[in-house]
Amino acid sequence: MYILNSMQQTQAACDACGAQLVPNAAYCERCGARTRRARRLVRLAIRVELLFFLLVVGVVIAFTWTYAAQR
Numbered sequence: 001m002y003i004l005n006s007m008q009q010t011q012a013a014c015d016a017c018g019a020q021l022v023p024n025a026a027y028c029e030r031c032g033a034r035t036r037r038a039r040r041l042v043r044l045a046i047r048v049e050l051l052f053f054l055l056v057v058g059v060v061i062a063f064t065w066t067y068a069a070q071r
Contacts, residue, residue, distance in 0.1 A: 012036075
């Protein structure tokens with residue numbers, strides 16, 4: 001448990017300018033660059049959107065194929 005607490009208390013530094021970041025910051029207050037956490041969240045959001053889009057396309061294709069087979 002001590003290891004987890006000590007890891008949470010360390011402050012991260014900005015990759016672009018080296019300034020100390022506020023915990024859970026999405027952007028650096030000094031230079032405005034995105035943090036690693038923000039980049040991960042953006043990648044996750046893109047993956048979720050892509051998965052949803054593919055699901056919708058798959059459902060549309062399945063319904064179209066089923067409807068065409070009934071005619």
